[in-house]
Structure formats: C-alpha cells, structure tokens
Amino acid sequence: MRIIACVKRVPLTDAAVKIGADGKSIDNAGFEYMLSFYDELAVEEAIRTKEKHAGSEVTVLTIGPSECSKELRECLAKGADKAVILTDANWASRDARSAARVLADKIKELGADVVFCGRVATDRDQGAVGPMLSSYLGAACVTDVVKLDLGPTGGTAQRETEAGIETVAFPLPAVITCDKGLNEPRFAGLKGIMAAKKKTIDESKAADIPNVARVVKMELPPPRKAGRIVGEGAAAVPALMEALRNEAKVL
Amino acid sequence: MTTILVFVEHKNGSPRRASLEALGAAAGTGLETVALVTGAGAAQAAAALGTHGAKRVIVVTGADTYSPDGTAADLAAAAQANAAKAFVAAASATGKDLLGRVAGLLDCAPFADCTGFKLEGGAFTVVRPIMAGKAIMTAQSDSPVLCATLRPNTFPVVTAGAPAAVSQTATKGGKVSVTAVAAKGDAKLDVKEAPVVVAGGRGLRDAAGFKVVEDLAAAFGNAAVGASRAVVDAGWRSHGEQVGQTGKTVAPQLYIAVGVSGAIQHLAGMRTSKVIVAVNKDAAAPIFKVADYGIVGDAFEVLPVLTEAVKKARASS
Numbered sequence: 001m002r003i004i005a006c007v008k009r010v011p012l013t014d015a016a017v018k019i020g021a022d023g024k025s026i027d028n029a030g031f032e033y034m035l036s037f038y039d040e041l042a043v044e045e046a047i048r049t050k051e052k053h054a055g056s057e058v059t060v061l062t063i064g065p066s067e068c069s070k071e072l073r074e075c076l077a078k079g080a081d082k083a084v085i086l087t088d089a090n091w092a093s094r095d096a097r098s099a100a101r102v103l104a105d106k107i108k109e110l111g112a113d114v115v116f117c118g119r120v121a122t123d124r125d126q127g128a129v130g131p132m133l134s135s136y137l138g139a140a141c142v143t144d145v146v147k148l149d150l151g152p153t154g155g156t157a158q159r160e161t162e163a164g165i166e167t168v169a170f171p172l173p174a175v176i177t178c179d180k181g182l183n184e185p186r187f188a189g190l191k192g193i194m195a196a197k198k199k200t201i202d203e204s205k206a207a208d209i210p211n212v213a214r215v216v217k218m219e220l221p222p223p224r225k226a227g228r229i230v231g232e233g234a235a236a237v238p239a240l241m242e243a244l245r246n247e248a249k250v251l
Numbered sequence: 252m253t254t255i256l257v258f259v260e261h262k263n264g265s266p267r268r269a270s271l272e273a274l275g276a277a278a279g280t281g282l283e284t285v286a287l288v289t290g291a292g293a294a295q296a297a298a299a300l301g302t303h304g305a306k307r308v309i310v311v312t313g314a315d316t317y318s319p320d321g322t323a324a325d326l327a328a329a330a331q332a333n334a335a336k337a338f339v340a341a342a343s344a345t346g347k348d349l350l351g352r353v354a355g356l357l358d359c360a361p362f363a364d365c366t367g368f369k370l371e372g373g374a375f376t377v378v379r380p381i382m383a384g385k386a387i388m389t390a391q392s393d394s395p396v397l398c399a400t401l402r403p404n405t406f407p408v409v410t411a412g413a414p415a416a417v418s419q420t421a422t423k424g425g426k427v428s429v430t431a432v433a434a435k436g437d438a439k440l441d442v443k444e445a446p447v448v449v450a451g452g453r454g455l456r457d458a459a460g461f462k463v464v465e466d467l468a469a470a471f472g473n474a475a476v477g478a479s480r481a482v483v484d485a486g487w488r489s490h491g492e493q494v495g496q497t498g499k500t501v502a503p504q505l506y507i508a509v510g511v512s513g514a515i516q517h518l519a520g521m522r523t524s525k526v527i528v529a530v531n532k533d534a535a536a537p538i539f540k541v542a543d544y545g546i547v548g549d550a551f552e553v554l555p556v557l558t559e560a561v562k563k564a565r566a567s568s
C-alpha cells in the first residue's frame with residue numbers, strides 16, 4: 001500500500017500569542033514548534049497500516065520551512081520510509097485551500113492508496129485540509145476517525161458525532177483524518193533514530209497558489225471581565241446560587 | 252437572485268438547534284435563504300424551517316443512508332444551481348466534515364467554527380478564534396462562495412416568517428456511507444450543544460469521584476458532563492467528553508469546572524462560555540482567572556450541597 005501522512009509544524013500549544021505589527025498576523029518571533037498533536041496520530045496510523053500490509057511504504061509530507069526536517073526526521077525514526085518538504089517562506093499564513101491544492105498535486109504525483117491527516121492543525125483550528133484534499137483528489141474521506149479497519153480495497157471507520165458513534169464504510173483511495181483515541185503514538189527507538197539518519201528528506205519549493213482567505217484583522221481575545229471568589233467551601237453555595245440567579249441570570 | 256445556502260441537520264425530522272442558529276445567522280444577511288435537508292425524516296424537518304428563516308427548502312431524496320461525500324456533492328450542486336454567495340452549516344461533527352468537502356468541490360476558502368458572520372457592503376466578514384482561542388481573526392474571502400461553519404450556542408435562533416417553499420432533488424450519491432450509528436442514550440446531551448456543562452478534572456480523585464459531577468449535571472436537567480484531558484487520558488472518562496484544544500470547544504450558557512486546574516489547553520475549549528464557575532481547593536488555580544464566580548473548596552463537600560440547591564431552584568421555578 002502507498003501510504004502518505006500529511007503533517008504540519010505548529011507552535012507549542014502553550015505558546016503565548018502576540019499580534020504582528022500589521023495588526024493582521026501573529027508575531028511568531030520566539031515560537032517553538034512541534035508537530036500538530038493530531039498529526040502524530042496520523043503518522044502512527046500510517047506506520048501501523050504499513051506494518052499490517054506487507055510491501056507498504058509510508059511517506060510523510062509537509063508544506064513548511066526547511067527546518068521542518070527536525071520533525072520529519074522523527075517521523076522517519078518512528079518508521080516512516082520517506083519524507084517530503086514542500087518549502088514555503090509563508091507557510092504559516094497559507095490558507096487551507098492553497099495548502100490542500102498543493103498537497104493534492106503532490107499526492108497525485110506520488111500516488112497514494114490512503115492519506116492520513118490530523119483532525120485539525122492546532123494553529124488555525126480549521127480541520128478543513130483533509131476533507132478538502134479528498135475533494136481535489138476525488139478520493140473517499142472519513143473525518144475524525146477513532147477506530148479504523150482497513151483492507152486492501154477499502155475499510156470501515158468509526159467517528160464520534162453528537163448523535164453517537166458512526167460506523168462508516170469507504171473504498172480506497174481514501175483520506176482519513178485522525179482523532180484522539182485512534183491510537184497512542186509510539187516513541188522512536190535508538191535503532192529507528194540511527195536508521196533515520198540514512199533516509200533522505202526530499203525538499204522542493206511549494207507551488208505558489210495565492211490565498212483567497214484574506215485576514216483583515218488579528219486581535220487578542222477580549223479579556224473576560226474580572227470574576228470573584230464568592231466564598232469558601234459548601235457555605236458559599238447560597239452566595240453562588242444568588243449570583244447565578246440574579247446577576248448572571250443563568251438559572 | 253443570489254442566495255445563501257444552509258445545511259440543516261435533524262434528528263428524526265426535528266431540526267437540530269445548532270442548525271437553526273446557522274439558519275438564523277444566514278437569514279440575518281438579508282439574502283434569500285435556501286436550506287438543504289437530507290436523510291430519513293428530511294421532509295418532516297423541512298416543514299419547520301420557514302419559521303426559522305428559510306425562504307426555500309431543498310429536500311434531498313434517495314439519501315436515507317447518509318453519505319458525507321454524496322451530501323457534499325448535493326450541497327455543491329445546490330450552491331451552483333441557486334447562485335449561492337455563501338454556504339453555512341453548524342460547526343457540529345457533520346458540519347465540520349462537510350465544510351472542507353464542499354469548499355474543495357467549489358474551490359473556495361473554508362472558515363471553520365466562526366463566532367461572527369456578517370454581510371456588509373456586499374462582502375462577508377467572518378470572525379473566528381484561532382490558536383485555541385488565543386487570537387481572534389477577522390477575515391474576508393476572495394472566493395466566489397464563502398464557506399463557513401458557525402459555532403453552536405453563538406448565534407440566536409429566529410422565530411418568524413412563513414412556511415417555506417419546499418422542492419425535491421435526488422441525491423448525487425457518494426462513495427462513503429454511514430452504515431450504523433450507535434446512539435448515545437437519549438438522556439445524554441452532547442457537551443458541545445448542552446446549555447450547561449459540568450466539567451471535572453483530576454481533582455475528582457478517580458473515576459468514581461465523577462459521581463458528584465454527574466449528580467450536579469442531572470440536577471440541572473439540561474447539562475452535559477465534560478472532562479479535562481488528564482482524566483480522559485487516565486481512562487476515567489471518554490474522549491467524547493474532553494474539553495480543550497485537543498478535545499471539544501464549547502460555549503454553553505454556564506460552564507462549571509470542578510477540580511480542573513485551568514491549563515491553557517483546557518481554557519482554549521471553554522473560555523467563550525457565557526458564565527464560568529470554578530470549584531477548586533487551590534485558590535491560586537489558573538481556572539479562577541477566567542471564572543466569573545469561584546468557590547475555593549473541596550469538590551466532595553461543595554458539589555452535593557450545590558446539587559441540592561440546584562434541585563430546589565428548579566423545583567420552585
């Protein structure tokens with residue numbers, strides 16, 4: 001099976017955010033980066049799929065800066081076979097459509113039976129690139145997958161919705177977006193780390209597809225109005241009830 | 252005439268509240284609002300939409316088994332056939348799933364989980380939190396159809412208007428199909444849609460400790476139980492209940508955090524709640540920085556008393 005995991009470098013989830021001088025961007029000076037949480041699940045699922053289907057190959061694919069080789073090297077150490085960086089100086093501000101189109105073109109070129117994405121990248125919080133990709137590829141897609149059963153021509157997946165757990169049947173090729181619960185990502189072992197040093201990371205420039213999402217303003221969230229401690233212990237319950245009823249009016 | 256297309260979800264023919272909110276936001280633009288409903292019970296759901304902002308309703312036939320890519324194709328076709336300027340849906344699991352697919356089919360920019368949505372001077376403006384709510388982006392789209400999902404509990408439902416004109420169209424069908432849905436008990440509200448969320452954290456000691464949280468949620472009658480990642484990872488609660496950056500984003504009328512420290516990744520998922528209450532035995536816990544009302548105390552002492560008080564308040568109202 002030809003397996004691709006799409007991964008994105010994002011700021012650490014506890015990063016403090018500053019607004020850029022233009023008032024339309026995020027100042028990324030001083031950010032430290034990680035692979036998006038859900039992309040770790042995508043990489044793990046890709047490697048597990050390879051382990052289950054003899055003769056498979058896993059490629060990790062990203063649009064990002066050259067420095068992403070740090071995160072991709074780790075994917076290689078965990079068991080991915082190849083890594084591709086489509087370099088882009090403005091990777092952080094590329095919109096979902098542009099990213100999906102560039103990734104789709106590369107995936108067509110590489111060929112894939114299954115593409116794993118994260119449920120959402122924890123920078124822009126869109127969760128759109130996976131399903132968008134499937135539309136551009138004309139591939140099947142299941143999003144927010146928590147359980148996957150993949151055969152040579154298709155499979156079934158489970159996803160959580162407000163209504164309950166959905167079971168979804170799909171054919172290959174398919175895009176699967178990975179949600180928490182699908183797997184527990186492994187750590188790279190020493191052997192993998194050594195092996196990864198010999199694997200090459202393919203780097204080329206990402207096609208320039210202009211954004212159509214235009215940011216007009218970027219702001220910090222309005223501070224919540226200062227709250228108060230109504231009291232200590234069970235004795236504070238009447239004061240809380242009073243505040244909820246007459247001040248906040250939510251009872 | 253240009254229109255705005257809204258995907259309306261329903262449960263056995265009764266429209267979901269989050270979809271009615273999206274319908275209301277769409278109608279608020281003043282464009283002719285066209286709703287699309289699909290699946291078993293769609294015709295019944297259609298009948299109710301005129302008085303919630305829809306001018307016209309498209310009922311998709313032949314789609315009793317839900318197909319996400321089939322529905323996306325139906326929506327893209329409806330957007331084109333009706334010269335839609337925008338496509339909106341609730342930012343539910345289904346709405347989010349459809350957003351990217353439809354945006355891809357129409358080759359347009361998607362905007363997920365918007366907290367603001369307006370049409371002004373001929374241009375749509377959307378507002379959406381990014382980086383887990385640490386920044387708020389206002390954006391416009393240069394693509395012909397603006398595609399967006401709207402955060403539940405953020406836009407009002409409108410109740411005005413006359414019954415809508417209903418038409419039918421056959422589904423285009425898809426490759427992917429939902430073959431089963433293991434429904435949660437009817438009594439169990441989803442944490443994203445519930446008007447009240449009572450969330451518990453590691454301060455509840457163990458899985459059994461969540462009983463005090465469940466009792467309080469039950470006393471409200473309209474509350475869902477939420478959880479921090481720490482307790483989900485520990486296996487005390489299911490993934491579906493996790494609130495935060497790697498869980499669900501919720502915006503209920505009332506969020507009660509019990510034994511939750513208030514890590515930045517947790518705040519990400521609940522900081523836009525209307526009213527936040529925190530119960531924590533550590534007065535220095537960061538959760539108190541975002542709470543409107545706090546009680547410093549032991550959850551096991553405070554919650555049973557609070558539960559009784561809520562029961563009493565509900566009985567007398």
Ligand SMILES: Cc1cc2nc3c(=O)[nH]c(=O)nc-3n(C[C@H](O)[C@H](O)[C@H](O)COP(=O)(O)OP(=O)(O)OC[C@H]3O[C@@H](n4cnc5c(N)ncnc54)[C@H](O)[C@@H]3O)c2cc1C
Nearest residue numbers: 452453454479480481495496497498510512517532533550
């Ligand atoms: C990539 C990433 C993603 C993450 N995503 C999420 C996410 O989506 N959601 C999330 O919640 N976290 C997330 N986290 C984890 C987050 O950083 C915290 O570790 C987590 O939220 C802590 O959970 P907690 O508040 O239950 O536990 P703790 O931080 O251990 O807090 C327990 C609290 O309970 C209080 N307490 C103890 N006993 C009592 C008692 N008897 N009565 C009352 N109070 C008591 C304590 O004072 C303390 O404040 C993420 C972390 C990372 C790195």
Ligand SMILES: Nc1ncnc2c1ncn2[C@@H]1O[C@H](COP(=O)(O)O)[C@@H](O)[C@H]1O
Nearest residue numbers: 006062063117118120121126127128129
């Ligand atoms: N720049 C990128 N490079 C590679 N994959 C990406 C990129 N952006 C998004 N993705 C993939 O799409 C998923 C969802 O991203 P998003 O739509 O931005 O939330 C991510 O988890 C990745 O799997």
